[in-house]
Amino acid sequence: xxxxxxxxxxxxxxxxxxxxxxxxxxxxxxxxxxxxxxxxxxxxxxxxxxxxxxxxxxxxxxxxxxxxxxxxxxxxxxxxxxxxxxxxxxxxxxxxxxxxxxxxxxxxxxxxxxxxxxxxxxxxxxxxxxxxxxxxxxxxxxxxxxxxxxxxxxxxxxxxxxxxxxxxxxxxxxxxxxxxxxxxxxxxxxxxxxxxxxxxxxxxxxxxxxxxxxxxxxxxxxxxxxxxxxxxxxxxxxxxxxxxxxxxxxxxxxxxxxxxxxxxxxxxxxxxxxxxxxxxxxxxxxxxxxxxxxxxxxxxxxxxxxxxxxxxxxxxxxxxxxxxxxxxxxxxxxxxxxxxxxxxxxxxxxxxxxxxxxxxxxxxxxxxxxxxxxxxxxxxxxxxxxxxxxxxxxxxxxxxxxxxxxxxxxxxxxxxxxxxxxxxxxxxxxxxxxxxx
Amino acid sequence: xxxxxxxxxxxxxxxxxxxxxxxxxxxxxxxxxxxxxxxxxxxxxxxxxxxxxxxxxxxxxxxxxxxxxxxxxxxxxxxxxxxxxxxxxxxxxxxxxxxxxxxxxxxxxxxxxxxxxxxxxxxxxxxxxxxxxxxxxxxxxxxxxxxxxxxxxxxxxxxxxxxxxxxxxxxxxxxxxxxxxxxxxxxxxxxxxxxxxxxxxxxxxxxxxxxxxxxxxxxxxxxxxxxxxxxxxxxxxxxxxxxxxxxxxxxxxxxxxxxxxxxxxxxxxxxxxxxxxxxxxxxxxxxxxxxxxxxxxxxxxxx
Numbered sequence: 001x002x003x004x005x006x007x008x009x010x011x012x013x014x015x016x017x018x019x020x021x022x023x024x025x026x027x028x029x030x031x032x033x034x035x036x037x038x039x040x041x042x043x044x045x046x047x048x049x050x051x052x053x054x055x056x057x058x059x060x061x062x063x064x065x066x067x068x069x070x071x072x073x074x075x076x077x078x079x080x081x082x083x084x085x086x087x088x089x090x091x092x093x094x095x096x097x098x099x100x101x102x103x104x105x106x107x108x109x110x111x112x113x114x115x116x117x118x119x120x121x122x123x124x125x126x127x128x129x130x131x132x133x134x135x136x137x138x139x140x141x142x143x144x145x146x147x148x149x150x151x152x153x154x155x156x157x158x159x160x161x162x163x164x165x166x167x168x169x170x171x172x173x174x175x176x177x178x179x180x181x182x183x184x185x186x187x188x189x190x191x192x193x194x195x196x197x198x199x200x201x202x203x204x205x206x207x208x209x210x211x212x213x214x215x216x217x218x219x220x221x222x223x224x225x226x227x228x229x230x231x232x233x234x235x236x237x238x239x240x241x242x243x244x245x246x247x248x249x250x251x252x253x254x255x256x257x258x259x260x261x262x263x264x265x266x267x268x269x270x271x272x273x274x275x276x277x278x279x280x281x282x283x284x285x286x287x288x289x290x291x292x293x294x295x296x297x298x299x300x301x302x303x304x305x306x307x308x309x310x311x312x313x314x315x316x317x318x319x320x321x322x323x324x325x326x327x328x329x330x331x332x333x334x335x336x337x338x339x340x341x342x343x344x345x346x347x348x349x350x351x352x353x354x355x356x357x358x359x360x361x362x363x364x365x366x367x368x369x370x371x372x373x374x375x376x377x378x379x380x381x382x383x384x385x386x387x388x389x390x391x392x393x394x395x396x397x398x399x400x401x402x403x404x405x406x407x408x409x410x411x412x413x414x415x416x417x418x419x420x421x422x423x424x425x426x427x428x429x430x431x432x433x434x435x436x437x
Numbered sequence: 438x439x440x441x442x443x444x445x446x447x448x449x450x451x452x453x454x455x456x457x458x459x460x461x462x463x464x465x466x467x468x469x470x471x472x473x474x475x476x477x478x479x480x481x482x483x484x485x486x487x488x489x490x491x492x493x494x495x496x497x498x499x500x501x502x503x504x505x506x507x508x509x510x511x512x513x514x515x516x517x518x519x520x521x522x523x524x525x526x527x528x529x530x531x532x533x534x535x536x537x538x539x540x541x542x543x544x545x546x547x548x549x550x551x552x553x554x555x556x557x558x559x560x561x562x563x564x565x566x567x568x569x570x571x572x573x574x575x576x577x578x579x580x581x582x583x584x585x586x587x588x589x590x591x592x593x594x595x596x597x598x599x600x601x602x603x604x605x606x607x608x609x610x611x612x613x614x615x616x617x618x619x620x621x622x623x624x625x626x627x628x629x630x631x632x633x634x635x636x637x638x639x640x641x642x643x644x645x646x647x648x649x650x651x652x653x654x655x656x657x658x659x660x661x662x663x664x665x666x667x668x669x670x671x672x673x674x675x676x677x678x679x680x681x682x683x684x685x686x687x688x689x690x691x692x693x694x695x696x697x698x699x700x701x702x703x704x705x706x707x708x709x710x711x712x713x714x715x716x717x718x719x720x721x722x723x724x725x726x727x728x729x730x731x732x733x734x735x736x737x738x739x740x
Contacts, residue, residue: 006536014524247520251579253489254514255537419489 003256007264012271015235025276028227029283037291048078048086051119051152054093054109058126065163066156067092073155090152095121106143113144120144122156129167190214192384207295217297217382218355221305222347224280225375228309229344232273233316236265237340240324240418241333249325249418258415262321266407269317270310277309301382304392308399312374315403316344318410322434325417326425336425347375358383368395370402409434438501440465440587440618441486446495448481455481457642459495463620463635465586468613470633471622472722478642479622480517483589486620487514499587510538513580517591517622519572521579523565527556530564531579538583550578554604570601577605581612588612591622606632626722638726645729654719657728661720662691662699668710676705683724688714692724 015021057063070090077087098105109121125139140160142153162183169176176182191206243249252261281302288294323340327333354363358380367376373395380387416433423429441463448456456478463469473479484490486497488509497504499511522530528547535543551557554574559567567575573596581588594602613619623629629636630650638646646653666672670684678697683690693699699717706712
């Protein structure tokens with residue numbers, strides 16, 4: 001054990017003393033907490049500049065309603081109030097339709113948008129009132145520099161649709177004033193579940209959440225796990241390859257057994273990841289507390305993070321060390337690195353389906369695959385609904401078993417490959433060395 | 438007690454028999470030369486001795502104990518190709534390698550060895566800043582700093598300039614005087630001739646010679662003549678009773694076939710050219726090796 005600790009200590013010191021580690025350790029939390037602070041400071045800030053929008057109404061039905069709605073909105077929202085910043089004013093410019101050459105008119109208006117005279121222009125089609133009669137025609141078009149992400153587009157569309165609905169009711173002979181709440185929209189408030197406080201017996205209110213809060217914790221925890229794997233496990237590949245190609249391994253193996261050597265390296269990797277994650281988690285939790293957002297990251301998830309991280313660094317570290325031992329030079333290591341990293345990268349592509357349906361069959365199944373449990377199960381645990389209590393424990397058994405298997409197989413590959421020169425790191429070689437030893 | 442006993446050890450890598458039924462005994466406190474051309478099985482034998490790889494068959498004992506992983510703590514090893522962490526400082530790397538053999542602080546021993554090999558000023562410099570010769574000396578210190586009773590040196594002088602080679606040779610001889618057993622692997626047979634008490638020659642995994650240099654040479658008698666003539670090799674063509682002429686440029690070595698007297702031979706050479714020197718001598722290790730291994734080994738001994 002003394003030798004394992006000696007190797008681990010060298011690995012640890014060799015990494016934590018590097019400028020890259022120190023800079024990364026300081027910079028990442030600064031950027032992370034800085035980003036949170038900036039987000040918090042600017043979360044209610046909007047661009048207050050007036051937005052001139054030209055409207056070409058070929059139906060002749062919505063212009064007046066749109067102008068009226070904009071005036072009402074401007075009177076209401078362009079004055080800042082307590083906890084409510086000033087909003088941009090929507091200034092509607094009515095443009096008479098040019099039916100002889102509509103393309104020319106659109107071009108002129110586009111040029112005005114480019115010249116910053118207009119924010120956008122809107123074109124309402126002649127048959128907008130009954131759009132189903134001709135579904136090939138574009139009945140409402142919004143033109144701007146970044147139309148897809150332009151929030152004004154949503155407001156315009158809402159007002160145009162409301163005006164058209166009123167017209168349709170009038171056509172049908174219904175008095176809209178008789179049903180004043182006809183167009184009043186109700187939004188479903190996103191709330192968590194109620195629970196009873198076991199100490200007081202009182203029912204605690206459900207907490208209202210939002211999309212950003214729901215996504216923050218799973219994303220942050222997965223990103224942190226990925227970073228720790230990049231720091232604690234991934235460097236094993238190049239470090240082992242260098243120890244082999246620079247003949248250091250032969251000197252070390254004159255004193256320690258191959259398994260002790262690899263175990264020491266893995267332990268060093270775990271210590272590096274533990275150091276970095278302790279700093280990151282500490283700074284992250286402190287920042288959230290200062291910002292009054294401590295509820296975003298449940299402490300139970302943080303505890304699970306450390307358990308999974310320890311195992312994941314050992315599991316992936318054994319894989320990378322074995323692959324590194326099979327490589328003869330940096331070119332081989334570089335070409336195989338991406339393939340070796342794939343199991344670690346795949347969970348990052350599953351972020352969206354796992355976060356949106358954390359307890360769906362897909363997310364549940366994928367998170368029970370031991371290679372991906374450390375990232376996907378943790379993400380699911382960090383979603384507001386959490387996961388059934390048994391799942392992390394069952395997954396943990398799988399991860400522990402897989403980690404032991406990887407260390408065992410990795411150790412066998414490491415022992416054979418570390419002194420072998422000239423044999424390329426092919427998959428069949430790795431499998432053969434793992435099985436036969 | 439013997440420092441090392443190797444008994445009928447065989448090691449194969451796939452179809453290649455790297456070491457074939459090898460037996461040897463290294464007497465404690467001696468300098469034991471383990472010689473042979475490149476690829477003859479020297480490094481494989483050393484790796485088995487260090488427990489880096491396992492023998493397929495046979496037994497190895499170190500200081501009377503059957504080989505196990507703890508035995509390696511009693512063996513210092515300088516491999517043929519130097520292996521040092523380039524980004525570490527010299528003192529740190531020495532404390533690390535020494536510490537793998539022996540617990541506790543090695544600071545004093547490291548500093549003493551650095552001073553002894555004239556590297557004290559480089560103690561806090563990174564290994565990557567050292568010259569090749571310095572790196573070799575650091576590698577040597579890494580092997581001896583934990584005071585192992587057995588030291589295995591694989592080509593310790595390769596690439597060293599004469600000054601550094603002398604420094605290292607003196608250090609090796611001092612260690613031997615202090616009781617350390619030295620197992621010294623080399624393909625340079627002249628170095629082995631000068632330093633080793635006992636020599637084992639290996640070729641294609643098999644032992645072909647074993648014993649003291651004197652005993653080995655006595656076995657082959659005084660059948661070698663070294664001459665320096667004005668006429669060079671051309672003047673030595675077709676000499677009766679000469680089995681082989683080896684040209685070294687300035688001198689030539691003649692191996693007699695046993696049918697002719699050396700004194701008689703010098704007369705014939707004098708009749709052909711002027712002779713600057715003439716010496717009747719015992720065959721060199723290299724010459725003996727060539728006789729045993731045959732002409733096919735000649736190329737590899739030039740490596």
